[in-house]
Amino acid sequence: MTKLLRAKRCLEAVAAFGGAGRTALITQYARALSTQAGKIIQNPPQSIPLDPELVHADLHRRLAGLYEEEVQKKLVVPPFKRALLHGQKSAIRDQTGDYSFIQLYEAVKRLAIQISSCCAHSLTSSR
Numbered sequence: 001m002t003k004l005l006r007a008k009r010c011l012e013a014v015a016a017f018g019g020a021g022r023t024a025l026i027t028q029y030a031r032a033l034s035t036q037a038g039k040i041i042q043n044p045p046q047s048i049p050l051d052p053e054l055v056h057a058d059l060h061r062r063l064a065g066l067y068e069e070e071v072q073k074k075l076v077v078p079p080f081k082r083a084l085l086h087g088q089k090s091a092i093r094d095q096t097g098d099y100s101f102i103q104l105y106e107a108v109k110r111l112a113i114q115i116s117s118c119c120a121h122s123l124t125s126s127r
Helices: 002-017 020-026 028-033 052-072 079-085 101-126
Strands: 090-094 097-100
Touching: 052 079, 079 101, 090 101, 097 101
Parallel strands: none
Antiparallel strands: 090 097
16 A cells, blocks of 8 residues: 555656646546545546556556656756656665655655745845
8 A cells, every 4th residue: 555655646746847738647546546534436447457566567657658758858857857767766875764766856845845935935025
């Protein structure tokens, strides 16, 4: 079950950087796995495999396809977006433990949000 939750986080992270058209494509799994008030959706779409390994493999294939598409179109691709392709593989090891590529990606997103809010705050306070 943790692989499904991690895969869902991957999709949400990619959706944050993708366009509206891409969000619809990559969130179809997230919708089937979402809960509302503790209720699991009873009728998931038929295209979703029930085996978590197959779901994970399909998500990885889709993420790789999206990444390659952006590179071919010569779009600006954030360096850590490629990290999603490596998932839970260990990226950094130090005295406190191992950190996966997804953990680093999430930390970078949080830092970007903090920097953005600080810049916005400094702009409003300087006026």
